Amino acid sequence: MRVDMAKEIGSTSYPGRGIIIGKTPDGKNAAAAYFIMGRSVNSRNRVFVTEGDGIRTEAFDPSLLTDPSLIIYAPVRVLGKKTIITNGDQTDTVFDEMKAGKTFEESLRGREFEPDAPNYTPRISGIIHMDNEYAYEMSILKSNDGDPSECLRQTFSYPSPIAGEGHFIHTYMEDGNPLPSYRGEPTPVSIEVNDIDEFTELIWNALNEDNKVSLFTRFINVKSGEVETRIINKNK
Numbered sequence: 687m688r689v690d691m692a693k694e695i696g697s698t699s700y701p702g703r704g705i706i707i708g709k710t711p712d713g714k715n716a717a718a719a720y721f722i723m724g725r726s727v728n729s730r731n732r733v734f735v736t737e738g739d740g741i742r743t744e745a746f747d748p749s750l751l752t753d754p755s756l757i758i759y760a761p762v763r764v765l766g767k768k769t770i771i772t773n774g775d776q777t778d779t780v781f782d783e784m785k786a787g788k789t790f791e792e793s794l795r796g797r798e799f800e801p802d803a804p805n806y807t808p809r810i811s812g813i814i815h816m817d818n819e820y821a822y823e824m825s826i827l828k829s830n831d832g833d834p835s836e837c838l839r840q841t842f843s844y845p846s847p848i849a850g851e852g853h854f855i856h857t858y859m860e861d862g863n864p865l866p867s868y869r870g871e872p873t874p875v876s877i878e879v880n881d882i883d884e885f886t887e888l889i890w891n892a893l894n895e896d897n898k899v900s901l902f903t904r905f906i907n908v909k910s911g912e913v914e915t916r917i918i919n920k921n922k
Contacts, residue, residue, distance in 0.1 A: 688851055691875040695854070695892035700725065700861035703773040705812045706889070707822045707844075708852020708877045715905040716814050716822070717852060717877055719889050720761050720771050723897040725861075728752050733919040734900040739764035740777075741902055746921035756800055756807075762902060767816040769906065773857060774800065776809050790823050791841040798837035799829050804864040806834050808857050820908045821845045824855050828867045842872055852877045886916045 695701065706719040722743070724730035731750045734741045740762035745751040751758075759775045770780050776797045783793030790813045800807040808828035815821045823843045830836040844853065853872035858865040879885050886903045893901070898920060905914045 688874040688876045691852065691854065691877060692888050692892040694873055694875055695889060696894070698858075698860040699894040700858060700865070700897050702807070702857030702865065703810065704854060704856035705771050705773070705810055705824065706852050706854045706875065707771070707812050707814060707824065708875070709820070709847040709849050709908075710877060710880045710885075710905070711850035712880045713849035713908070714880070715882075715907055716816070716820055716847070717882075717885060717903075717905055718769065718771060718812070718814060719885070719901065719903045720773075721889065721893060721901045722761075722773075722899045723893065724899045725897060729757060730899055731921070732757060732899055733921050734761070734902050734917045736915075736917070739913075740769075741917065743900070746919075756802060762904075767911065769814040769816075769904070770811070771813070772809065772811040773807075774809050776811055780811060780813065791825065794825055794827060794839070794841075798827050799834070799867075803834065804832070805858075806832065806867070807865070808867050810855050810857060810868070812855070814906065816906060816908070816911060819845075820847055822847060822853075824853060824872050826855060826868060832864065832867070840871075850877055851875070882914050882916055886918065890918050 733746045742760040763781045780793045806829040811825040825841045854875045855872040882905045901918045903916045
């Protein structure tokens with residue numbers, strides 16, 4: 687059963703990083719979003735900037751950047767008619783491996799959760815296929831309930847997206863120390879607006895005010911392939 691998108695996003699103060707993919711209620715557009723949050727100075731010191739057909743993160747204040755390894759990356763890249771969205775440098779892995787002929791799931795087999803003990807942040811990924819009919823997939827690579835000796839790999843496929851519905855996956859169930867990894871399948875959420883600015887505003891306003899950092903949204907017309915993109919950065 688799908689739940690209210692904004693309420694689900696705002697149900698915890700720290701969902702971490704999140705991906706939403708779905709379809710507008712009029713059926714005309716694929717709808718996607720990626721957001722980042724932060725608790726530390728290093729994590730909060732980021733902005734989204736455009737790069738080609740996608741985006742990348744960069745330090746808002748370079749003098750405050752201490753460790754770029756897990757916070758500076760390209761969250762969104764486009765490969766032909768495929769849009770890749772992830773929460774780390776696995777975006778590049780998916781891009782390169784799929785370009786070489788592998789599937790989305792196959793491209794992630796060589797990756798695992800982030801090496802940020804004790805959190806072992808999951809790597810979440812999504813892909814929008816516009817090659818023929820619109821379809822999308824989502825993936826999560828996570829530790830086995832905090833045990834880093836095993837990586838659990840789960841991929842979810844949505845071959846026939848329903849108008850007005852999307853799926854939401856994020857890195858953490860809630861705030862905590864250590865941070866508890868996301869559990870279960872991507873959450874079915876309602877997408878109730880056909881306008882990208884309304885979609886963007888709904889998500890941004892639902893995110894915890896103290897912890898939200900940046901938001902990317904994109905609509906892709908399922909017939910023409912026309913793309914609309916929005917970016918909001920808390921640091922301006």
